[in-house]
Amino acid sequence: MKELLGSLPKKFPIPIVVVQHRGKDSEKLLAQLLQDATDLKVCDIEDKDVLCAGTVHLAPANYHVLIDSAYLSLSVEEPVRFSRPSIDVTFASAGDAYGSAAIGVVLTGANDDGARGLAHIVKRGGRALVQDPKTAEIPIMPKAAIELVPTAEVVPLKKLARRLIELSKEDAKVKAGRRTRV
Amino acid sequence: MAVQVADQPVAEGEPEQQAFKPDLERIEIELLLEGIFRHYGFDFRAYAYASIRRRLWKRIEEEGLGNISALQERVLHEPEMMEKLLLDLSINVTAMFRDPSFYVTFREHVIPLLRTYPFIRIWHAGCSTGEEVYSMAILLREEGLYDRSRIYATDINEVVLQRAKAGIFPLERMQEYTDNYIRAGGKQSFSEYYTAKYGGALFDQSLTKNVVFSQHNLVTDRSFSEFNVILCRNVLIYFDKTLQSKVHGLFYDSLPMFGVLVLGSKETLRFMAHEDCYEQIAPPEKIFRKVK
Ligand SMILES: C[S@@+](CC[C@H](N)C(=O)[O-])C[C@H]1O[C@@H](n2cnc3c(N)ncnc32)[C@H](O)[C@@H]1O
Numbered sequence: 001m002k003e004l005l006g007s008l009p010k011k012f013p014i015p016i017v018v019v020q021h022r023g024k025d026s027e028k029l030l031a032q033l034l035q036d037a038t039d040l041k042v043c044d045i046e047d048k049d050v051l052c053a054g055t056v057h058l059a060p061a062n063y064h065v066l067i068d069s070a071y072l073s074l075s076v077e078e079p080v081r082f083s084r085p086s087i088d089v090t091f092a093s094a095g096d097a098y099g100s101a102a103i104g105v106v107l108t109g110a111n112d113d114g115a116r117g118l119a120h121i122v123k124r125g126g127r128a129l130v131q132d133p134k135t136a137e138i139p140i141m142p143k144a145a146i147e148l149v150p151t152a153e154v155v156p157l158k159k160l161a162r163r164l165i166e167l168s169k170e171d172a173k174v175k176a177g178r179r180t181r182v
Numbered sequence: 183m184a185v186q187v188a189d190q191p192v193a194e195g196e197p198e199q200q201a202f203k204p205d206l207e208r209i210e211i212e213l214l215l216e217g218i219f220r221h222y223g224f225d226f227r228a229y230a231y232a233s234i235r236r237r238l239w240k241r242i243e244e245e246g247l248g249n250i251s252a253l254q255e256r257v258l259h260e261p262e263m264m265e266k267l268l269l270d271l272s273i274n275v276t277a278m279f280r281d282p283s284f285y286v287t288f289r290e291h292v293i294p295l296l297r298t299y300p301f302i303r304i305w306h307a308g309c310s311t312g313e314e315v316y317s318m319a320i321l322l323r324e325e326g327l328y329d330r331s332r333i334y335a336t337d338i339n340e341v342v343l344q345r346a347k348a349g350i351f352p353l354e355r356m357q358e359y360t361d362n363y364i365r366a367g368g369k370q371s372f373s374e375y376y377t378a379k380y381g382g383a384l385f386d387q388s389l390t391k392n393v394v395f396s397q398h399n400l401v402t403d404r405s406f407s408e409f410n411v412i413l414c415r416n417v418l419i420y421f422d423k424t425l426q427s428k429v430h431g432l433f434y435d436s437l438p439m440f441g442v443l444v445l446g447s448k449e450t451l452r453f454m455a456h457e458d459c460y461e462q463i464a465p466p467e468k469i470f471r472k473v474k
Contacts, residue, residue: 045448046448046449046450046452047418047419047446047448047449047450048419048423048426048450048453060448063448066230066232066233066236067232068230068231068232068422069231071423073230073232073233073419073420074419074448075233075273075419075420076273076275076276076416076419077233077273077275078275089236092236093232093236096204096232096235097232099204123202124202
């Protein structure tokens with residue numbers, strides 16, 4: 001995650017939403033950690049934050065993040081498949097809100113959250129990128145994503161940032177919601 | 183390694199054969215919410231769209247229906263379906279002493295203020311099943327203020343209010359609540375407040391001696407009194423910005439000068455018309471004081 005965000009330029013035009021499973025109390029630390037690694041602006045999400053270019057919006061512990069066209073809404077509804085925040089929930093809302101402009105990226109992780117949401121993004125015409133499990137610290141999550149979305153583009157960690165930059169140039173006009181997950 | 187395949191089979195969701203038309207779906211949702219409002223009086227029209235959409239689809243899937251319009255037919259003709267949907271739409275997840283640091287700060291910064299009043303009025307707006315209300319009652323009792331307090335606990339949903347009145351919460355959550363209670367600065371042993379009964383944890387009934395539970399809809403009902411403290415945590419996140427702003431008008435009108443407003447830990451007053459009327463007492467906790 002640090003590696004990916006660290007390789008994106010300050011002016012990266014697509015707003016980024018990061019959903020990472022984390023302990024209830026690991027608040028500030030993660031934002032600080034990521035901020036030290038990247039030129040992008042990292043902020044913890046608060047309800048109705050507006051999606052901004054050049055910004056990494058970080059899902060808070062214990063809330064789901066839903067994408068409502070230009071802004072983010074939070075929800076405390078039940079964990080989905082044991083996760084809150086749930087990557088599936090955020091991905092699905094990104095697909096619905098942005099259609100073909102959404103890019104879902106699944107990174108390393110220890111369960112299969114994200115796979116269903118990624119499938120939903122693809123179903124809505126968006127793009128699916130998955131970190132090559134061979135380059136992932138914990139390959140369960142990217143493997144699950146590839147299994148459910150065989151058409152997903154599998155990219156080694158080192159090349160993910162470059163691929164995202166390419167994609168951002170391709171559809172420079174469309175503002176895409178994109179979410180990653182470590 | 184292809185990309186952009188439009189019709190990947192997916193586990194859940196809409197029938198595959200029809201192409202998804204977001205604009206048409208929006209029309210269907212707006213019609214349904216309009217129908218619910220006109221027929222039942224519940225106004226969900228300005229709730230945050232993505233969440234409403236998600237909850238509607240949850241109901242559609244559970245009923246084995248195909249689309250929003252099919253749900254509309256059922257909801258408008260079957261009051262029982264409306265009841266189910268009301269439970270879906272009013273997300274009732276809550277906990278005792280949720281965000282313990284909030285309670286610590288409340289003790290430190292708000293309680294001294296309340297001590298100066300002969301009589302204390304508190305409003306929990308969107309209290310759900312009441313866990314937050316019991317938490318506040320415990321805190322007030324430990325601070326010696328309970329006897330001169332009156333707590334008004336309201337929610338849109340009758341069903342959860344009944345549960346709140348009963349004061350029986352799941353036993354299996356007591357460990358978590360005990361931890362929260364301790365971290366919230368609790369002064370006793372948490373287990374003194376409940377007994378295992380009726381298959382749950384039955385809370386000390388004297389905690390609700392000064393509590394009034396009643397139905398109140400933040401969207402369509404008016405202010406009903408003036409309060410020293412209003413707590414509305416994790417409720418406005420389900421509203422769009424315009425509706426949030428409107429409800430903040432209601433809160434503003436229900437607070438005297440220096441009255442206290444409490445929001446959920448990830449909510450703000452930013453961009454609200456009343457933003458400048460408050461000062462945040464002890465950041466990062468979302469405790470605000472009306473200053474003009
Ligand atoms: C997630 S719960 C929050 C419970 C508690 N305040 C907490 O933070 O733990 C949200 C509550 O808001 C209530 N609610 C939703 N819309 C409402 C409205 N228009 N008026 C009053 N309550 C509403 C729901 O019924 C639900 O019980």
